[in-house]
Amino acid sequence: MVEAKNGRALRTATQLVHGGTLRSQFGETSEAIFLTQGYVYDTMEAAEARFKGEAPGFVYSRFSNPTVAMLEKRMALLEGAESARATATGMAAVTAAMMGQVKAGDHVVAARALFGSCLYIVEDLLPRFGVASTLVDGADLDQWRAAMRPNTKVCFIETPTNPTLEVYDIEAIAGIAHDAGATLVVDNVFATPMLQKPMRLGADCVVYSATKHIDGQGRCLGGVVLASEEFIQTHIHNFLRQTGPAISPFNAWVMLKGLETLPLRVAQQSASAARLAEFLAGQPGIERVYYPGRDDHPQRAIARRQMAGGGTLVAFEVAGGKAGAFAMANRLEVVKISNNLGDAKSLITHPSTTTHQRLPLEQQARMGIRPGLLRLSVGLEDVDDLIEDFAQALGG
Numbered sequence: 001m002v003e004a005k006n007g008r009a010l011r012t013a014t015q016l017v018h019g020g021t022l023r024s025q026f027g028e029t030s031e032a033i034f035l036t037q038g039y040v041y042d043t044m045e046a047a048e049a050r051f052k053g054e055a056p057g058f059v060y061s062r063f064s065n066p067t068v069a070m071l072e073k074r075m076a077l078l079e080g081a082e083s084a085r086a087t088a089t090g091m092a093a094v095t096a097a098m099m100g101q102v103k104a105g106d107h108v109v110a111a112r113a114l115f116g117s118c119l120y121i122v123e124d125l126l127p128r129f130g131v132a133s134t135l136v137d138g139a140d141l142d143q144w145r146a147a148m149r150p151n152t153k154v155c156f157i158e159t160p161t162n163p164t165l166e167v168y169d170i171e172a173i174a175g176i177a178h179d180a181g182a183t184l185v186v187d188n189v190f191a192t193p194m195l196q197k198p199m200r201l202g203a204d205c206v207v208y209s210a211t212k213h214i215d216g217q218g219r220c221l222g223g224v225v226l227a228s229e230e231f232i233q234t235h236i237h238n239f240l241r242q243t244g245p246a247i248s249p250f251n252a253w254v255m256l257k258g259l260e261t262l263p264l265r266v267a268q269q270s271a272s273a274a275r276l277a278e279f280l281a282g283q284p285g286i287e288r289v290y291y292p293g294r295d296d297h298p299q300r301a302i303a304r305r306q307m308a309g310g311g312t313l314v315a316f317e318v319a320g321g322k323a324g325a326f327a328m329a330n331r332l333e334v335v336k337i338s339n340n341l342g343d344a345k346s347l348i349t350h351p352s353t354t355t356h357q358r359l360p361l362e363q364q365a366r367m368g369i370r371p372g373l374l375r376l377s378v379g380l381e382d383v384d385d386l387i388e389d390f391a392q393a394l395g396g
């Protein structure tokens with residue numbers, strides 16, 4: 001459902017409640033979970049027509065499924081993309097977006113500040129199949145320009161980055177990629193689809209870990225790839241069909257229900273994150289706060305231009321290095337220690353010893369991951385309880 005009967009376009013929050021709904025003959029209010037592997041046909045001729053793509057309908061749930069199709073349609077409406085494919089995890093989405101576009105002899109360029117598994121794909125996996133990769137400082141446009149080669153096929157970024165919440169200029173990087181004949185893939189997890197629309201800024205493909213804000217309550221894994229219909233048909237459709245990282249219809253249903261409340265949750269969690277960033281910046285035990293919505297953020301101008309808010313994550317450095325950060329975090333009572341993010345529960349992690357522990361300390365330092373750095377994913381608790389929790393933990 002893209003528009004009402006009189007042709008008036010419906011707004012995002014409405015699309016996220018009604019968009020893409022497929023009702024069965026029972027007329028159920030809530031979307032149904034079609035927990036089925038296959039589909040039956042009235043006749044052999046009907047099966048033949050469906051397999052040949054001459055008649056609409058489902059064939060096998062590795063290819064498509066009604067509940068999964070509802071999620072894909074609703075995500076495409078949200079992103080403003082022509083087409084979407086849901087996957088079992090965010091990493092399955094990233095893998096398809098990268099592997100689906102390249103062959104041996106190609107080259108990819110990515111910003112160095114990547115989610116650990118994304119870095120593995122770019123740095124380890126692609127080179128094993130003859131796809132060279134170059135890592136650049138994502139904020140330095142000259143490095144992007146210098147990295148382009150005649151065989152560069154794909155550029156890849158996450159913005160804001162994990163864990164220091166650096167913001168990269170999507171429009172400028174898309175321009176550099178396109179000038180070199182390459183595409184730009186953006187992992188938009190940290191910004192969420194509510195606060196940033198990379199395809200409007202020139203990105204060719206957007207990927208999500210739906211595991212994070214789209215579920216939003218820490219239950220199921222899932223991922224989504226979004227792009228033009230042509231991009232999906234050329235690079236993604238067959239890769240997913242034949243290699244098989246399909247999302248379970250049950251998990252797709254959880255994500256669909258998550259989308260209904262996504263605007264409310266992201267607005268509330270972002271408002272709380274901004275309040276917490278402000279509070280933490282005023283505390284003597286905190287040496288530095290990283291939050292894209294703040295005036296002291298190094299890329300505040302880009303953030304203001306391309307994001308509709310500062311997001312739901314805050315990073316900060318605690319005085320006293322690792323020992324100081326551990327002691328403070330261990331005293332938190334409401335905020336839980338976990339490496340996950342985008343949950344209704346506020347979660348805190350120490351990147352240097354968890355999400356980024358695989359990287360040598362000097363590489364961590366180059367990414368701004370200092371020993372006292374903590375990353376906070378702000379949840380749906382009352383923000384005053386979160387502020388009081390940090391106040392007692394810092395005072396202790």
Ligand SMILES: *Cc1c(COP(=O)(O)O)cnc(C)c1O
Pocket residue numbers: 089090091092094115117118158162187189190208209210211212221222223
């Ligand atoms: C979590 C995450 C992923 C991977 O998602 P999974 O659902 O865990 O596979 C990829 N990119 C970013 C930025 C993430 O936060």
